[in-house]
Amino acid sequence: MDHSKQENASPEDHDLELKLPHLVFTKTVRELYSKVVNEWDSLKKSACQTAAGRALWKHVIHDPLADVLAGETYLRNLHEKIKKDRHNNAREISGVILAVRTLWFDSKIEAALDSFGGAAQVVLLGAGMDARAYRLNCLKESDVFEVDFPEVLHVKAALLQAALESTEHLRLMAKSLTRVAADIRENDWLEKLQISGFVPEKNTVWVLEGIIYYLSNSQAMQVLKIVADKCTLTHTVLLADFMNKASTTLSSSIFHFYSDWPDNLLPSLGFANVKLSQIGDPDAHFGLMHDPLNLFNKLRNLPRSIEINPDDGTPCRRLYLVQASGSPNQTISLSSIPM
Incomplete structure (x- = not known):
């Protein structure tokens, strides 16, 4: 799809009424x-x-x-x-950040699988209502594992069954899909994942989309360390989005874990390569962020160390899109990590 002409297009530009199936x-x-x-x-x-x-x-x-x-x-x-x-002619239309985030994860999953050059595992931690196993062709050689609460997976499976029964052309795109009922805030989720067929020694892409900031600091660090440990066994890629501290104040009762510098945190856990993007960066706009005056572009132009926007006095709430990788034959070079 050519995103270059989307500008800051909003959904349903030619249809103000919501049409539901x-x-x-x-x-x-x-x-x-x-x-x-x-x-x-x-x-x-x-x-x-x-x-x-x-x-x-x-x-x-x-x-x-x-x-x-x-x-x-x-x-x-x-x-x-x-x-x-x-x-209201808003510069940031509701949902645009979800759209960009989804497209970023889609593109990075495909790139990671291409880099492996063959079959791999893709683990969606806190999978929620993710339907990538049914829509991404790049998963055709991959075994997909969805980890989430049992009640979420139960409702999702029932909804998907209803959809698949009513629409002929929908089908599973992944080589296989395994749902793993587990709470990643607990200590037993990796064991449950392995019991379900996950192979620790097999190349794996780990996806943490829209989930890690709901965890406490200790819970989030435990999850990140478990994934980082796999770098000593096999080619491992982590894709995750992180909020900075200011972003957690959006709703203090919901968001907990944050990292202002995830590109420093992840190498300290064992990842050899880390790349951080912000919404609006070249690999994270998809034609939806061309307006230089939208919130995300204004934040990108401020040093990450600045906590208060000098233009309007508001907190600099940032969402970082991070890809990290490692393998047994790689060494960590902290000197290459931006400070």
Whole structure:
């Protein structure tokens, strides 16, 4: 897809009305989503909000399952925010950060698998309503593992079954898909992953999208150390997004873990190569961030050490997109890591 002409395009530029597929309104899907709305906490619900972002930014993200995985409530909520932003001529349309983040992870997963030159494992930690196993052709030689709470995986499996039964052309793109019911905040998730068929010695891409900042500092560090340890066994790639400290103040009751300098943190854990991007960087805009005056571009032009925006006095809330890698035959060079 050519993203060069998107500018700061918003979803549904030619359609102000939200059109939802019939499947969203079926009895089965409505009953499943009544549990989501009434019983899930904010962490679990964030999975549906992410799916809604992918669904409503369909002009840049091809995810035919996103509508049903998001559910009517979250689709309508985000659609109303998008309409309000467009009415107010906002420079940052709601959901754009989810769109860029999704496209960044898609592109880096594909690049990592290409670098392996063959079959690999892809582990989605806190997979939520991610449908990559059904939409990314680059996974055709990969075994995909989705790790999440049992109730999330149960609802997701039921929604996917309903979608697959109603639409003929949907199919699994990955070589295999294994769902692993586990809480990555606990100590036993790696054991459960291995029991499910994960092979520690096999090349692996680890994906932590939209999840690590929900963990406590000790929980997040434990997860990162477990992944980093695999660099001593095999080619290992970590893809993750990190909030800086200022970003966690967006909702102190929800976000906990942060890192202002993940490109320093990850080498200290054992990764040999780390590259950090911010929303709007050359590999993280996808034609959606050309306006030099949008929030993300203004932040990119400020040194990362600055905590308060000198233009308006607001905290510099940043989201870092980070790829880290390592293997048994690589050594860490801290001198190459920006300080």
